[in-house]
Amino acid sequence: MNLRLARLLVLLLLPLLLLAAPVVPLQATTPTIAPAIAPAIAPAWTLKTADGQTVSYPQDAQGQPTVLLFWPSWCPFSRALQPYVQDLWQDYRDAGVKVWTINIKEDGDPLQAMRDRGLSFPLLLAGDDLVPRYGIMRTPWFVVIDGQQRIVYTRPSNPPTPIDVARDARIALNRLLGARAVALPTSYPPPYDLHLRKPGPSRLESDAAPAAVWQPWATQYLAGIAADERVEQLAARGPVRDGKAAILLARELWAQAYGVEPTHAQAPFRAYRRNQLWVVAGRAYADTLGQGFILVVNAETGEIVRLRSGSGTAR
Numbered sequence: 001m002n003l004r005l006a007r008l009l010v011l012l013l014l015p016l017l018l019l020a021a022p023v024v025p026l027q028a029t030t031p032t033i034a035p036a037i038a039p040a041i042a043p044a045w046t047l048k049t050a051d052g053q054t055v056s057y058p059q060d061a062q063g064q065p066t067v068l069l070f071w072p073s074w075c076p077f078s079r080a081l082q083p084y085v086q087d088l089w090q091d092y093r094d095a096g097v098k099v100w101t102i103n104i105k106e107d108g109d110p111l112q113a114m115r116d117r118g119l120s121f122p123l124l125l126a127g128d129d130l131v132p133r134y135g136i137m138r139t140p141w142f143v144v145i146d147g148q149q150r151i152v153y154t155r156p157s158n159p160p161t162p163i164d165v166a167r168d169a170r171i172a173l174n175r176l177l178g179a180r181a182v183a184l185p186t187s188y189p190p191p192y193d194l195h196l197r198k199p200g201p202s203r204l205e206s207d208a209a210p211a212a213v214w215q216p217w218a219t220q221y222l223a224g225i226a227a228d229e230r231v232e233q234l235a236a237r238g239p240v241r242d243g244k245a246a247i248l249l250a251r252e253l254w255a256q257a258y259g260v261e262p263t264h265a266q267a268p269f270r271a272y273r274r275n276q277l278w279v280v281a282g283r284a285y286a287d288t289l290g291q292g293f294i295l296v297v298n299a300e301t302g303e304i305v306r307l308r309s310g311s312g313t314a315r
Helices: 003-018 076-095 110-117 162-178 213-224 243-258 261-264
Strands: 045-047 054-057 068-070 096-105 141-145 149-156 270-276 279-280 292-299 304-308
Touching: 003 279, 054 279, 068 076, 068 110, 076 096, 076 110, 076 162, 110 243, 110 261, 213 270, 243 261, 243 270, 243 279, 243 292, 243 304
Parallel strands: 068 096
Antiparallel strands: 045 054, 068 141, 141 149, 270 279, 279 292, 292 304
């Protein structure tokens, strides 16, 4: 067969060969955006404690296993995990494990939240810069890190309970500690379950009554306070210099009078000063003003003028 005839046969048979070939679907070429990916190696950082002390990772970990909990005070899932992190810190610190909790995305007072909840684990403030570096996609973000900065455990997105997270973290730590492993608890306290209850209104500060609604209400409320009204059984607290101090005082007194958890549920809070009096209100939504806890305090002396629950019960 000469070359010209061979070429002619190829041209005649090629369409038949293409029809007989299996069809392979084309792959999509549209690029997809990958979600944030948590690093395999824990990034370094330097943060401060509430009293201004500097903590640096990994230097201050000193090559020991490390536990990090990233949390804001308003997150009920963080609140549910915190008692187990407290126990973990107490059980493992003598084995050399470093535990730091890092406050992120905060719109309240993390120190007051810790006091309200009976927590004393190490707290570091202003950790928002670490959110993208650690690939944080939800709160709480909880990791166990080995002595070479490798992240060996991360809290899953939907753990059955905080107990499962605590148990898995302890198992991960014991593997790292070897002969220094700490015995696992035979039982765990029942979890705080606010995050499992019927959701209430958001407690974000942005949901609080706007000034155009709150200030006229507060002005009218203070106008109804008698000049000689006092709560005699409560000692004066000294000058209350700003709204944040007034809210902190209110939360302290409400927790003593009505309980820590009922007080925590009063957020968002609002404070307003008229002349010498501060008024602080809990559940300070536009449609619930006056229905939450109330504190009225003298700004100059700190005398407690009125302390009242949402039911109207006064002290």
